[in-house]
Amino acid sequence: MEARRLFAACLALSISLSSSPACARVVVEAVRTGPSSATAPAAMPALRPGLAGPAGGLAAPSLSGSLTLPDPVLTPKAGSLATAVPAAVLAAAVPAAARPVRNAADAPVSVPKAATAPGERGAEKDLGQRLVELGAELEKARTDGGGSEASVLSRVFTGAANASGASAAVEAVEPSPVRSPRALLDGLLVSVFGSHNGRQLRTLQPTIEAINALEGAMEKLGDEELRAKTPEFKKRLAAGETLDDILPEAFAAVREASRRVLKLRHRDVQLIGGIALHKGMIAEMATGEGKTLVAPLAVYLNALTGEGAHLFTVNDYLAKRDSEWMGSVYRFMGLSVGLIQNGMGIEGRKKAYAADVTYGTASEFGFDYLRDNMRVDPAQIVQRGHAYALIDEVDSVLIDQARTPLIIAGLSGGPVEPYAIADRVVRQLKVRVMTKEDRANGLERDALEEGVDAVVDEKDLMASLTETGFDRVAELLGVEDIYTGDNSAWMHYIRQALRANYLYQKDVHYLVRGGEIVIVDDFTGRVMDGRQWSEGLHQSIQAKEGVEIEPETKTVASVTPQNFARLYRKLSGMTGTAASSAQEFAKIYDLEVLTVPTNKPVIRKDYADRIYRSYAEKIRAVAAEILRLHALGRPVLAGTVSPEQSEELSRALTELGVEHSVLNAKHHESEAAIVAFGGRLGAVTIATNMAGRGTDILLGGDPHALARRAMSDGTAPAAFGADALAEARAEVEKMALYGRLEQGTDPDAYARYLAAAKAVTESERERVSAAGGLAVLGTERHESRRIDLQLMGRAGRQGEPGSTQFFLS
Ligand SMILES: Nc1ncnc2c1ncn2[C@@H]1O[C@H](COP(=O)(O)OP(=O)(O)OP(=O)(O)O)[C@@H](O)[C@H]1O
Ligand SMILES: [Mg+2]
Missing domain, CATH: 3.40.50.300 (P-loop containing nucleotide triphosphate hydrolases)
Structure with a gap:
């Protein structure tokens, strides 16, 4: 009941937002093409990594039994650098x-x-x-x-x-x-805010020490004993202990599980990140510091309540990668892991949400919430609550995309001809584009109106007619004027046609694929399958591109990622770039940012x-x-x-x-x-x-992808020394046990490929590092x-x- 009331409030809020220019771009999902339909195409076909990609594989076995390296890149082909x-x-x-x-x-x-x-x-x-x-x-x-x-x-x-x-x-x-002036400024900001951050970090020190002190004991446990920690923690929670009470032990257990199945031992800075995430904060950790591995610390702990922990990623690829990669840690500890992907059917979704931990994109979680609220049959509801969410790339989700509403739309069946007519009209107008540079140079819109029929603004994505433009449009439409009576409806179509023709570029903002307009998301560079622009813009672009114009849609249900995120009882996030938005996080979401130091200094040259x-x-x-x-x-x-x-x-x-x-x-x-x-x-x-x-x-490349590719190509792996092979066998055995080995793969054969692949990628890694x-x-x-x-x-x-x-x- 509570959720439904909140939903109604969100709906009202997002409707009022959607009339503002900032929300001119919304994400609409027509009911017809919604991902809830089991037949909808997946945005990313499930392909075996390494197969569909670049050609190549491991070298044939050499007679001497030593490693035969494939020539890395510089192939002897026309015009390439190959031989020389x-x-x-x-x-x-x-x-x-x-x-x-x-x-x-x-x-x-x-x-x-x-x-x-x-x-x-x-x-x-x-x-x-x-x-x-x-x-x-x-x-x-x-x-x-x-x-x-x-x-x-x-x-x-x-x-x-x-x-x-x-x-x-x-x-x-x-x-x-x-260091750019901006970077210097950032440095200054860090030193100004550093003291508060430093104090925060110091308060966590005793917890880190407690986790470290448990390491030896965890190491001594057998796999079964380590896994038995999960039911033990649950029991202690039921008996009245809090998540905070068991945090040190839970983190020590996850660290040990990760060491065993992924061969990655959480560093102290990663433990700090994990604590921040458990406390409902934003952990700012530099790019590449290993946030993927930080997540299971907090997610495992919060999933112990049995209410389900959700991990938001920015795209389907990362959801899949991380649920598989980290999945083995959760599974080792006896928790189940679900994955939501675009295009999945109801049953798949229900199963994924029933798991202890669910990975998916923010918009999939949001759309599922909207659809659940529209279901009449309770058996079709897929989510089971909003207890704990960890948002990866939190600035992207909660700031860049926060106010772009997710909308479920129904067909309104309005006329489509006016869009085609408006398109033909605007093509005959003299139009000036007010560029971002014009704006930056302080140019007023009025100054650009001279001698043209319309001005479109690159910055706020708006279009308007000039005095002469009004007359010219009326003339082209063959009407008296376009301000009065029914004629004024034309303004809407003309404005959208101007925006479609002058502000939205094919292959930049959208693609034309199989007679459909597919939106490209500005922030992520990805296509947004099955999504549409609202308020007639989509129809205007269809007219511009000469594809079939579909009737306009009307909003049936809507929520912004911002409002959806606030539904969670506990919210946390991580990213490499949060500090500059710390105020926004605090004000809108009541989320505090903790900047975690890097494990090693960054030596990258900018x-x-x-x-x-x-x-x-x-x-x-x-x-x-x-x-x-x-x-x-x-x-x-x-x-x-x-x-x-x-x-x-x-x-x-x-x-x-x-x-x-x-x-x-x-x-x-x-x-x-x-x-x-x-x-x-x-x-x-x-x-x-x-x-x-x-x-x-x-x-140097990913050895697993290389091994998989060589194996599917049927290239024989090079022969290997006993040690390398034994090590690969041990790794593959763990993969098979904890669900990371692809179904139907022969573990022994895979181990041989993996040993060969590692020799190649490790050698290349050294060479690439030496080269810079x-x-x-x-x-x-x-x-x-x-x-x-x-x-x-x-x-x-x-x-x-x-x-x-x-x-x-
Ligand atoms: N404790 C660890 N020991 C060794 N390697 C680690 C450890 N933690 C993470 N890594 C490695 O660091 C690399 C980067 O990890 P990851 O992609 O999770 O970084 P990230 O912080 O999420 O970066 P981004 O901000 O770009 O998403 C990975 O190759 C991972 O294997
Ligand atoms: Mg990451």
């Missing part, structure tokens, strides 16, 4: 002993090469060779600090297959690791921005920089702002002969595989901010600094080497 690089450039970057001993087609890439006629083979090789030399020259120009980068760059491009020959005029800022005169020059410079880093053997993650931009960069790289993978809303099927191999020697990955949060790109680690390049700066920091946070994790740089124009 290892000798010329890699020599400088990797130790001799670690160099590839044979070639194999194992490039972690999936993008086809530029087509070339067979007769050009000789020329291609020369081109590849030349590019390598240019790459080395670029490197030299960079390290010598000379101003010759521009000339080298232009030669890189005039050397490339289809380059126009125009020289790239570059205004390069000498890259040196810098280079100064490089600024170019034009957009085209910038893209070319990014491609050239990728070529240089690729030639050094460093893996590169290039973060772009839209699918369109990622494809432009992809074309530039293809021109240069650099093989790469593209991860964006258009190509997201092999996400797990692309991420799994994104850290291999010289791997190049272009991604929108899809890869900006939460992704963990392992230097993962390089993150950004093609633009996001309005929200937190988004940039998240992208940068893919590099230099766990105190590893890495670098970042942004390219602006």
Whole structure:
């Protein structure tokens, strides 16, 4: 009853919000296409990681019985750096002993090469060779600090297959690791607030000591005895002890379970994070510090009440990854784990919510709540309450997306013709776009109205007609005027048609797929399947793109993530970027931020921005920089702002002969595989901010993904020493016991592949680290600094080497 009243309140609130411009973009889920239908397509087909991705596998067994390394990336193909690089450039970057001993087609890439006629083979090789030399020259120009980068760059491009020959005029800022004024300010803020934070941290010290003191005793327990702690804790809770009372023992037990099944022992800073999460705070822990592993501490403890603990992730990929990865820890301790994915049916959802711990995205949890409130048949209700929620990437959920309402919509059956007519009308108008720069320069809208029919505003996404525009529209529609009587209804259609045509770009804000408009989420770079824009915008975009216009929908039920999160009795969150929003968290959610120190200092190098005169020059410079880093053997993650931009960069790289993978809303099927191999020697990955949060790109690659791929390819694993094999066998045995080994996999065979894969990834990890680690390049700066920091946070994790740089124009 209580929940229903709250729901009504939320509904009222979100309706009032949805009329404000800030809520112009809402997430609508039409009842018809809702994920509750069992037949709805999953946003991410369940694929076996490593299978759908880049080609390649482990090398064939060598006769000597020693490890045979596959050639990492630089394949001998047209225009690529293949043959020439290892000798010329890699020599400088990797130790001799670690160099590839044979070639194999194992490039972690999936993008086809530029087509070339067979007769050009000789020329291609020369081109590849030349590019390598240019790459080395670029490197030299960079390290010598000379101003010759521009000339080298232009030669890189005039050397490339289809380059126009125009020289790239570059205004390069000498890259040196810098702290931007903003970073300095952040530093100052930390020192100002540091004292309070420091006191908080000190108060936790005795608890940390208590947990550490229990470590020896936990280590001595057998697996069964350790698991028996769960019913024991439950009993003690029933007898009147509190969660706080049993926290030290529960945390010590989870740490020991994790050590046994994942071979990861929680560090003290992770215990601190766990306590903060249990206390209903936000734990700010730097990117890559291991928050995924922190979560089970608090989630296990809070799930002991039996009311269900929910872990929110920002996307389906992370929900799946984390529920599988951490699932073995929960299962080892005797708790059940459920996973909600987009497109799942009611039965699957019920089962997932019945588990002790449930992983899923905030919008799936929110939509399930809305649908539950609409059910007439109680047997169809899937959630069983809102006791404890831990929100990963909490700033994304509770700040960036907080006020975008989740809406369940029904068809209203309004007319669709006016949208098509309005679209034709606005195409004949003279329209001026008020850009964000115009705004920043203090330009007034009035000043832009001269000589045009309409002005659209990039910043607040609004559109309005000028005096002459009103007359022109009336003329085109063949009506007297558009202010009076029924005619005034046209204003709505015209305004939305203007927004659709001038403010919403195909392949940036949405994709056209199979006759449907699919929204791309600005913050996560992902497609939002089955979702629509509200208030006729979706219909206007359908008209613009010439696809079938569907009748408008009306809101049946709605809730904002903000209001939904507040339903939970205890709420907590974690992220790498919370401090700058601490006030907002405190005011709106009553959540306090605790900044947890890093385990090891961050040694990542953040280079100064490089600024170019034009957009085209910038893209070319990014491609050239990728070529240089690729030639050094460093893996590169290039973060772009839209699918369109990622494809432009992809074309530039293809021109240069650099093989790469593209991860964006258009190509997201092999996400797990692309991420799994994104850290291999010289791997190049272009991604929108899809890869900006939460992704963990392992230097040298993920051995499990490599093992799975080789196994499914049928490549025989190399033979291994007894020790490595025994170790792999022990690991696989645990995986099989605690539900992490894929169904139907032969554990013994998998262990052999895993041992082989580990030899490859470990060797590559050393070489990648020696070469400087993962390089993150950004093609633009996001309005929200937190988004940039998240992208940068893919590099230099766990105190590893890495670098970042942004390219602006
Ligand atoms: N205690 C530990 N010992 C060794 N390695 C660890 C430990 N905890 C985490 N790691 C490793 O650290 C890496 C990063 O972990 P994770 O992705 O959880 O970081 P994160 O804090 O969630 O980062 P992000 O903010 O980017 O989401 C993983 O590869 C994980 O295996
Ligand atoms: Mg994370």
